[in-house]
Amino acid sequence: MDSSANSETVIQGIPASAGIAHGQVFLYLQNELEIPQYTVDPERRGAEIARFEQALVVTRQQIRQVQEQVRKNTSEEEALIFDAHQMVLEDQALIGETIRDFQASGLNIETCFNAVAQRYVQAFAEIDDEYLRERAADIKDVTKRVLLVLLGQAATSLTQLVEQRVIVAEDISPSEAAGIDRSSALGIVTDAGSRTSHAVIVARSMKIPAVVGVNDLTTRVKDGDWILVDGYEGVVIVNPSAATMFRYGRIQSEKKTFETQLMAVNELPAETLDGVTVKLRANIERPEEVALVKQYRAAGVGLYRTEFLFLNSHVVPTEEQQYAAYRTIVEGLAPEPVTIRTLDLGGDKPMPGNPHLIGPEANPFLGFRAIRMCLEHPEMFKDQLRAVLRASAHGRVDLMYPMISGAEELARANALLEEAKAEVRARGQAFDAALRVGTMIEIPSAALTADVLAERCDFFSIGTNDLIQYLLAIDRGNNRIAHLYDPAHPAVVRVLKGVVDEAHKRGIKVSVCGEMAGDPVFVPLLLGLGIDELSLTPTLLPAVKYIVRSMRLSEAQAMAREALAQTDPKKTYALVEAFYKARVQPAG
Numbered sequence: 001m002d003s004s005a006n007s008e009t010v011i012q013g014i015p016a017s018a019g020i021a022h023g024q025v026f027l028y029l030q031n032e033l034e035i036p037q038y039t040v041d042p043e044r045r046g047a048e049i050a051r052f053e054q055a056l057v058v059t060r061q062q063i064r065q066v067q068e069q070v071r072k073n074t075s076e077e078e079a080l081i082f083d084a085h086q087m088v089l090e091d092q093a094l095i096g097e098t099i100r101d102f103q104a105s106g107l108n109i110e111t112c113f114n115a116v117a118q119r120y121v122q123a124f125a126e127i128d129d130e131y132l133r134e135r136a137a138d139i140k141d142v143t144k145r146v147l148l149v150l151l152g153q154a155a156t157s158l159t160q161l162v163e164q165r166v167i168v169a170e171d172i173s174p175s176e177a178a179g180i181d182r183s184s185a186l187g188i189v190t191d192a193g194s195r196t197s198h199a200v201i202v203a204r205s206m207k208i209p210a211v212v213g214v215n216d217l218t219t220r221v222k223d224g225d226w227i228l229v230d231g232y233e234g235v236v237i238v239n240p241s242a243a244t245m246f247r248y249g250r251i252q253s254e255k256k257t258f259e260t261q262l263m264a265v266n267e268l269p270a271e272t273l274d275g276v277t278v279k280l281r282a283n284i285e286r287p288e289e290v291a292l293v294k295q296y297r298a299a300g301v302g303l304y305r306t307e308f309l310f311l312n313s314h315v316v317p318t319e320e321q322q323y324a325a326y327r328t329i330v331e332g333l334a335p336e337p338v339t340i341r342t343l344d345l346g347g348d349k350p351m352p353g354n355p356h357l358i359g360p361e362a363n364p365f366l367g368f369r370a371i372r373m374c375l376e377h378p379e380m381f382k383d384q385l386r387a388v389l390r391a392s393a394h395g396r397v398d399l400m401y402p403m404i405s406g407a408e409e410l411a412r413a414n415a416l417l418e419e420a421k422a423e424v425r426a427r428g429q430a431f432d433a434a435l436r437v438g439t440m441i442e443i444p445s446a447a448l449t450a451d452v453l454a455e456r457c458d459f460f461s462i463g464t465n466d467l468i469q470y471l472l473a474i475d476r477g478n479n480r481i482a483h484l485y486d487p488a489h490p491a492v493v494r495v496l497k498g499v500v501d502e503a504h505k506r507g508i509k510v511s512v513c514g515e516m517a518g519d520p521v522f523v524p525l526l527l528g529l530g531i532d533e534l535s536l537t538p539t540l541l542p543a544v545k546y547i548v549r550s551m552r553l554s555e556a557q558a559m560a561r562e563a564l565a566q567t568d569p570k571k572t573y574a575l576v577e578a579f580y581k582a583r584v585q586p587a588g
Contacts, residue, residue, distance in 0.1 A: 021187030300336030302535025464514030528560030
């Protein structure tokens with residue numbers, strides 16, 4: 001593309017922060033650090049370690065300053081991002097490994113620290129979970145800060161943006177995002193990134209339109225080019241025509257009106273036009289997100305991912321540490337229920353501080369993960385089960401096992417749960433004896449034996465992300481085939497229906513906690529198939545509640561019957577999209 005030709009060019013990316021922006025490009029190019037490598041004389045090695053420790057102190061001070069700046073400019077919630085950065089700097093495994101590498105090799109501390117940090121970045125980058133993959137950005141950001149201090153170089157900053165522009169960059173680190181001035185940044189577009197990157201979190205909090213994953217845009221535009229950013233649809237238009245500008249002016253007006261409607265509707269019950277109440281719960285990772293659950297009026301938590309406690313630690317958290325975290329969430333949301341999923345670490349979610357817990361695997365997606373790993377480490381698993389049981393004394397808790405493949409695994413997990421109950425009881429500690437136990441349905445074998453599993457547990461929660469991946473044999477991280485990952489595939493629709501039917505025959509409820517639950521286009525299909533509850537990212541609740549309140553369940557059931565009869569995924573998607581659009585028309 002030659003942007004100098006002044007012809008309009010439309011490029012598709014990933015919508016990340018809602019809104020429409022138009023302005024000139026500010027091309028923000030970050031250079032890779034050049035790290036010198038040399039051998040440190042033996043008599044200077046003590047001083048070299050001291051230099052490293054001083055750099056960590058200086059970096060901590062810098063991050064505290066950034067955190068205060070974010071707290072003033074945005075909110076406490078966004079400032080919490082930088083707690084993760086401080087944790088990286090205090091990670092004794094990372095620091096200790098760097099010093100051991102230095103003592104073994106004698107190479108300068110910058111070289112050793114960079115090599116160790118890159119190993120950590122690689123471990124996170126290979127994780128299947130998009131949110132966790134993005135945590136590699138935390139380590140990269142902190143590593144760069146420490147290296148700049150060690151090298152005596154100043155960090156570049158987006159605070160140099162003094163006039164209103166659209167920022168175009170390869171990627172934006174959390175620290176760089178914190179320096180963005182809302183009055184100068186009209187929009188953000190990045191070559192890399194995802195909906196869960198910190199740059200996106202900051203952009204949303206500042207209400208700056210953003211599009212990510214626009215491959216190589218930095219090489220295709222120059223400073224001063226005119227650009228339009230559509231954060232709703234993920235579209236970037238270079239040199240937009242007058243007709244395009246007019247059309248987007250109308251779209252922007254309609255969208256703002258619609259967003260106001262969404263937030264107003266979010267205050268109302270999640271009830272269909274024919275009087276059916278739908279439970280909309282939240283997916284969370286950290287205790288701090290309790291405030292977000294309340295803000296968006298979720299009916300409790302349908303998925304608390306406990307692995308974050310483990311991934312942010314260089315040692316396995318103790319029972320007491322886990323109990324404290326679980327209790328904070330349960331008490332904070334009582335009397336609403338909290339569904340706590342047991343540890344979902346695995347080959348694709350290695351624990352950076354304890355890589356030997358699981359070890360390297362040729363095919364981690366089909367490997368030693370989640371319940372499989374827990375059953376082989378029963379004492380560690382029982383620590384978690386006891387912590388969950390004790391938290392259940394402070395509010396309503398449901399327990400859920402991930403990656404169950406069949407009844408035998410469920411029976412083994414439940415046997416360990418009974419042991420944990422006996423141990424808690426023997427200590428004289430309180431717990432909810434009526435604690436409900438559920439199974440995630442995310443492996444095809446579990447879906448196909450739903451009738452057997454339903455007789456041995458209290459509820460199902462369908463993890464559509466993994467279920468679709470395994471059903472269709474699609475690696476979602478592989479860009480060459482990611483387009484084949486299709487929730488509208490007949491196999492997906494039929495399996496969902498089969499799981500619901502078997503569960504309902506045996507009197508247990510079914511929720512969906514995967515990405516489909518947060519997509520308002522697919523929500524009517526899920527409800528029409530008989531799904532009882534949905535659990536989703538809190539910020540997606542207004543759009544999902546809006547479609548729930550705009551439809552009749554009877555109509556969604558009729559549409560789902562049509563979808564079950566389809567054999568072409570494109571026709572199925574057209575069906576669900578038409579259903580959605582007929583009921584959700586942004587006001588003009």
